[in-house]
Amino acid sequence: MPDRTGLQIMKEIVYPFPSSACKVYLQASLEAIADIAQGRLIVITDSNVQAAHAAQLAAYTCIVIPAGEQHKHQTTVDHIIAQLIELGADRKTCLVGIGGGVVTDITGYVASIYMRGIPFGFVPTTVLAMVDAALGGKNGIDVGLYKNMVGCFRQPVFILYDTLLLQTLPDAEWINGFAEIIKHACIKDAALFDWLAIHQWQDFKADAALTDELIARNIAIKAAVVLNDEKEAGERKLLNFGHTLGHAIENLYQLPHGHAVSIGMVAACRISEEMHGLASADKDRVVQLLQQYGLPTQLDFDKERAMAILLKDKKQSAGTVQFILLSAIGHAEIVPIGMEQLTHLFEQCL
Ligand code: NAD
Ligand code: ZN
Numbered sequence: 084m085p086d087r088t089g090l091q092i093m094k095e096i097v098y099p100f101p102s103s104a105c106k107v108y109l110q111a112s113l114e115a116i117a118d119i120a121q122g123r124l125i126v127i128t129d130s131n132v133q134a135a136h137a138a139q140l141a142a143y144t145c146i147v148i149p150a151g152e153q154h155k156h157q158t159t160v161d162h163i164i165a166q167l168i169e170l171g172a173d174r175k176t177c178l179v180g181i182g183g184g185v186v187t188d189i190t191g192y193v194a195s196i197y198m199r200g201i202p203f204g205f206v207p208t209t210v211l212a213m214v215d216a217a218l219g220g221k222n223g224i225d226v227g228l229y230k231n232m233v234g235c236f237r238q239p240v241f242i243l244y245d246t247l248l249l250q251t252l253p254d255a256e257w258i259n260g261f262a263e264i265i266k267h268a269c270i271k272d273a274a275l276f277d278w279l280a281i282h283q284w285q286d287f288k289a290d291a292a293l294t295d296e297l298i299a300r301n302i303a304i305k306a307a308v309v310l311n312d313e314k315e316a317g318e319r320k321l322l323n324f325g326h327t328l329g330h331a332i333e334n335l336y337q338l339p340h341g342h343a344v345s346i347g348m349v350a351a352c353r354i355s356e357e358m359h360g361l362a363s364a365d366k367d368r369v370v371q372l373l374q375q376y377g378l379p380t381q382l383d384f385d386k387e388r389a390m391a392i393l394l395k396d397k398k399q400s401a402g403t404v405q406f407i408l409l410s411a412i413g414h415a416e417i418v419p420i421g422m423e424q425l426t427h428l429f430e431q432c433l
Contacts, residue, residue: 093108093109093110093111093112093115094108094109094110095107095108095109096109096306098306098309098310099310100220100238100309100310100313101313102220102236102237102238102313103237103238103240104238105218105220105238105239105240105241105242106119106240106241106242107218107241107242107244107302107306108241108242108243108244109244109295109298109299110244110246110295111243111244111245112245112247113136113139113181113206113243113245113247113248114139114142115243116179116204116206116243117142119204119241119243120177120179120202120204120240120241121177121202122175122176122177122202123172123173123175123176123177124143124144124176124177124179125143125144125145125146125167125170125172125176125177125178125179126140126143126144126145126146126178126179126180126181127145127146127148127163127178127179127180127181127182127186127189127190127193128140128145128146128147128148128180128181128182128186129147129148129149129150129151129154129182129183129185129186130147130148130149130150131150132150132181132182132183132186132208133145133147135251136181136208136248136251140181143179144170146163146166146167146170148162148163148186148189150185151185152185152225152333152334152337152340153337154185155185155188155189155224155225156224156225156226157224157226157233159189159224160189160192160193160196160224163189163193164193164197167193167197172197172198172201173198173201174198174201175201176201176202177201177202177203177204177240178190178193178194178197178201178202178203178204179203179204179205179206180203180204180205180206181205181206181208182206182207182208182209182212183207183208183209183211183212183216183256184207184209184211184212184215184216184217184340186208186212187205187207187212187216187217187222187239188216188221188222188223188224188231188234189222189224190203190205190222191203191205191220191221191222191223191235191237191239192222192223192224192233192234192235194222194237195222195235195237196235200237202240203239203240204239204240204241204242204243205217205239205241205242205243206242206243206244206245206248207242207244208248208249208252209249209252209256209259209260210249210252210256210257210259210260210261210264211256211259211260211262211263211340211341213244213246213249213260213298213301213302214260214263214264214267214297214298214301214302214305215260215263215267215301215305217239217242218242218302218305218306218309219305219306219309219313219319219322220236220237220238220239220309220313221234221236222234222235222236222237223235225334228334228335228392229334229392229395229396230330230333230334231330236313236314244298246291246294246295246298249288249294254288255339256339257284257287257288258284258341258376258377258378259339259340259341259342260341261279261284261341261376261377261378262325262340262341262342262344262345262348262373262376262378263301263341263344264279264297264301265279265345265348265369265372265373265376265378266322266324266325266344266348267301267304267305268372268412268413269324269348269369269409269412269413269415270321270322270324270407270409270413270414270415271304271308271321271413271415272300272304272413273411273412273413273414274413275300275301275304276368276372276412276413279372279376280368280372280375283375283376284376284377305322308321308322317417320405320407320417321407321415321416321417323405323407324348324351324407324409324415325344325345325346325347325348325350325351325407326344326347326407327347327351327393327396327404327405327406327407328346328347328350328351328389328393329343329344329345329346329347329348330343330347330392330396331389331390331392331393331396332346332347332382332384332389335384335385335388335389335392336382336384338382341378342378342379345373345378345379345380346379346380346381346382348369348373349369349370349373349380349381350429350432350433351406351407351408351409352365352366352369352370352409353366353432353433354406354408354420354428354432355408355409355410356432357428357431357432358408358418358428359408359409359410359416359418360410361408361409361410361411362411365409365411365412368412369409369412386426386429386430386433389429390422390425390426390429393425394422402421402422403419403420403421403422404419404420404422404425405417405418405419406418406419406420406425
């Protein structure tokens with residue numbers, strides 16, 4: 084990504100979520116966290132981000148966790164808490180998660196339980212965390228193979244976007260992030276879908292202004308949904324498009340989150356075509372866009388094992404899964420599907 088000097092004009096948006104407001108700083112610089120986070124600041128990051136940005140992070144007290152989804156677990160929480168005690172962190176300490184979605188999810192969770200809750204903020208460093216994970220107040224960890232089984236809703240005080248941090252992001256992680264971006268387009272924004280269709284991920288990597296626009300459009304979509312339904316009583320469920328099956332196969336096959344969601348979205352489109360009136364041509368356009376962005380669209384998975392994990396998913400109740408289906412690109416609905424019918428659909432469509 085080219086140097087963005089000259090483009091760096093910080094923009095501030097305040098999202099007044101029902102539980103508490105979150106300040107979003109766009110086109111900002113990591114250094115600004117010292118001014119934004121009031122009081123003492125302790126950074127939580129992972130080993131890759133620490134290695135890639137050692138010079139910038141040297142200014143802060145850092146707790147470094149091992150990188151990877153397999154560490155989004157209770158043992159890492161225990162390790163962070165032990166260090167917070169050691170460092171004398173108190174209720175006025177602000178935890179700042181600098182990293183991808185694993186770091187932001189775990190930082191928000193630890194900050195919510197340490198001393199019954201201390202303030203926290205995020206500096207997302209992956210495309211996926213910038214467009215999705217950092218915003219919305221869902222924090223948590225995995226338990227065994229079950230994704231995000233333990234967690235809480237609590238808003239970060241701030242989210243700071245410094246897209247210069249993406250310069251060290253591996254290409255595979257750029258691609259991964261586009262799964263959530265395509266998800267937003269599929270469920271809410273046909274114009275975003277068309278815009279993505281005339282680009283490829285490399286265009287965004289090469290053009291800071293385009294990346295800024297991409298981030299702004301995506302957080303606007305997610306924030307609007309969370310403003311309406313912070314605790315996922317209704318509309319927010321739409322953001323789970325591709326995630327019902329996605330979560331079931333993600334840890335089962337150690338897939339990157341974006342890959343699992345991509346495969347899950349294709350499955351959801353096939354089911355949408357079968358029972359929700361999605362035009363076959365629209366399903367094909369979704370598959371084509373995912374492929375254009377380098378995302379996988381099929382996986383030969385063990386349907387029985389996936390179904391068993393799905394049964395334990397927190398989004399299912401009384402044997403019914405709240406599946407998110409498309410009626411058209413940009414239009415999604417919540418459709419309850421019984422387990423028996425779902426098993427049948429899996430056999431038929433996947
Ligand atoms: P991640 O945090 O594992 O990051 C991906 C990889 O990139 C890691 O190896 C990481 O160390 C590395 N990395 C991060 N930033 C880097 C940088 N700037 N330079 C070099 N390497 C860097 O994964 P992710 O894809 O960011 O996030 C996935 C996680 O987010 C999943 O656990 C998912 O459940 C969660 N998530 C949460 C929400 C939410 O609403 N809370 C939404 C979507 C996803
Ligand atoms: Zn996701």
